[in-house]
Amino acid sequence: MTWLQRHRLVNFFRNSVWLxxxxxxxxxxxxxxxxxxxxxxxxxxxxxxxDAARAVLGILVSALLTFIVFVFSILLLxxxxxxxxxxxxxxxxxxxxxxxxxxxxxxxxxxxxxxAALARxxxxxxxxxxxxxxxxxxxxxxxxxYMIDHVGKALRPVIVxxxxxxxxxxxxxxxxxxxxxxxxxxxxxxxxxxGKPSRIVASSRTGxxxxxxxxxxxxxxxRADCQIEFVPLVGEFVTNGDPLFRLYDGAHAIPxxxxxxxxxxxxxxxxxxxxxxxxxxxxxxxxxxxxxxxNDPTTGVLALDQIHRLLRSVAxxxxxxxxxxxxxxxxxxxxxxxxxxxxxxxxxxxxRQYGRESIQIVRRMRALLQNLIETVPPQRAVLLRxxxxxxxxxxxxxxxxxxxxxxxxxxxxxxxxxxx
Numbered sequence: 001m002t003w004l005q006r007h008r009l010v011n012f013f014r015n016s017v018w019l020x021x022x023x024x025x026x027x028x029x030x031x032x033x034x035x036x037x038x039x040x041x042x043x044x045x046x047x048x049x050x051d052a053a054r055a056v057l058g059i060l061v062s063a064l065l066t067f068i069v070f071v072f073s074i075l076l077l078x079x080x081x082x083x084x085x086x087x088x089x090x091x092x093x094x095x096x097x098x099x100x101x102x103x104x105x106x107x108x109x110x111x112x113x114x115x116a117a118l119a120r121x122x123x124x125x126x127x128x129x130x131x132x133x134x135x136x137x138x139x140x141x142x143x144x145x146y147m148i149d150h151v152g153k154a155l156r157p158v159i160v161x162x163x164x165x166x167x168x169x170x171x172x173x174x175x176x177x178x179x180x181x182x183x184x185x186x187x188x189x190x191x192x193x194x195g196k197p198s199r200i201v202a203s204s205r206t207g208x209x210x211x212x213x214x215x216x217x218x219x220x221x222x223r224a225d226c227q228i229e230f231v232p233l234v235g236e237f238v239t240n241g242d243p244l245f246r247l248y249d250g251a252h253a254i255p256x257x258x259x260x261x262x263x264x265x266x267x268x269x270x271x272x273x274x275x276x277x278x279x280x281x282x283x284x285x286x287x288x289x290x291x292x293x294x295n296d297p298t299t300g301v302l303a304l305d306q307i308h309r310l311l312r313s314v315a316x317x318x319x320x321x322x323x324x325x326x327x328x329x330x331x332x333x334x335x336x337x338x339x340x341x342x343x344x345x346x347x348x349x350x351x352r353q354y355g356r357e358s359i360q361i362v363r364r365m366r367a368l369l370q371n372l373i374e375t376v377p378p379q380r381a382v383l384l385r386x387x388x389x390x391x392x393x394x395x396x397x398x399x400x401x402x403x404x405x406x407x408x409x410x411x412x413x414x415x416x417x418x419x420x
Contacts, residue, residue, distance in 0.1 A: 003213040011270075017101065028110075032116040036126065036129060046126065057133055072104075075100065079091055089284060097154070103144065113133060161282060161285065171272070171275045171278060172278075200245070205240065205260075211263075211270070217230070220262070226332075231243045232336070286299070286350075286354070300355055300360070300364075301414070304365060311347055314340070319340055344387065367412055371411075373385060
C-alpha cells in the first residue's frame with residue numbers, strides 16, 4: 001500500500017459520518033446471537049408475556065427509527081446554520097466530532113439490536129435480550145440529550161474559535177517542532193540546489209495540496225542520489241500540468257507515478273500539514289462577523305483572541321523548515337512552508353481592512369500587537385511594529401471625531417471595556 005492510499009484510507013475513516021453507525025449495526029447483528037445463546041444457557045425468562053414484549057419492543061423500534069432520522073436532520077440543520085453564520089470551513093471538524101459519531105453509532109446499534117430481538121420472541125421472552133433492548137433504548141435517550149447539549153454549546157462562536165485555535169496551535173507545533181534559537185545540528189554541506197533541474201514532474205490531478213510524504217520523498221532522493229524540490233505550498237491549488245516536482249542530479253530512476261503517490265490532493269484544504277489553514281478559518285469568521293449584513297464586532301474580538309494565541313505560538317518557533325538532509329548532511333528534499341511575514345499578513349491584514357471603522361476591533365488589534373511586541377523575540381517584533389503604525393495611520397483617517405481617535409488610539413484586550 002502506497003503512502004497516498006494509506007492517507008486516503010485514514011481520512012476516509014476520520015471524516016465518514018456514516019461509518020460508525022454502520023459499524024454499530026454490524027456489532028448489533030453479531031451480539032444478538034451471542035446474547036441468545038447466553039439466554040438459552042442460563043434459562044432466564046422475563047416476567048412479561050410474549051405479546052406484551054412484542055408490543056414494547058415494537059414501539060421502541062418505531063421510536064428509534066424516528067429518533068435516528070430526527071438526529072440526522074437536526075445535525076444537518078445545525079451544520080447549515082453554523083456554516084452560514086460563521087464559515088463553511090467548520091463543517092468538517094463538526095462531522096469529525098467523536099461525540100456525534102459515537103452517539104449515532106449507539107442509536108443505530110440500539111435500533112438494529114431491538115429489531116433483531118423482536119424477531120426472536122416466540123413462546124417466552126428471554127430476559128437478558130429484553131433487558132439489553134430496553135436499557136440500551138434508555139441509554140440512547142440520555143446520550144441524545146447530551147449530544148444536543150454538546151453540539152449546541154460547541155457551535156457557539158467562542159467554542160468554535162477556541163477549538164480551531166487549539167487545532168491550529170497543534171499543527172504549528174507539528175510543522176515547526178524547533179523553538180526559535182533552539183540548538184540543532186548544522187548540515188555538513190551547503191543547502192543550495194545547483195544548476196537547472198534535470199527533470200520536472202507535472203501534476204496529473206486538479207485540486208488543493210493537502211499533504212506530502214516528507215520522509216518517503218527524502219528516502220527516494222537518497223536512494224536515487226538526487227535532490228527533490230516540491231514546488232507548490234501545502235494548501236495551494238494545482239491543476240493538471242502544473243509543476244509538482246523539480247528533480248536535480250539526474251533522478252531518472254524515480255518513476256513519475258511514485259512521486260505522484262507521495263502527494264495528497266483533494267477538494268479543500270485541511271489542517272494536517274497546513275499551519276496557515278487555522279488562521280484562514282479564524283480570519284474568515286472575523287470577516288463575516290464584520291460584514292455590514294451581520295455587524296458583530298464582538299465575534300471579531302473573539303477571533304482576534306485566537307489570532308493572538310496562534311501568532312504567539314508561531315513567533316517562538318523556528319520557521320526555517322522545509323529542508324530534509326540525509327545522514328551525510330546532503331540536502332535531499334526541499335519544500336515551501338509559510339514564514340513569519342506570511343502569518344502576520346494573513347492574521348492582520350483582512351481583519352484590519354474590514355474592521356477599520358470599529359473602535360472595538362481597532363482597540364483589540366492594537367492591544368494584540370502591543371502585547372506581542374513586548375513578548376516575542378526582537379527579530380519578530382519589527383513587522384508587528386509596522387502593522388501597529390499602519391493601524392495608527394488608519395485611525396487618523398477613519399475616525400472624524402477627536403474623542404474617537406483618542407479612544408481608538410488605546411489598546412484594549414476586550415475591545416471596549418477592558419483596562420488599559
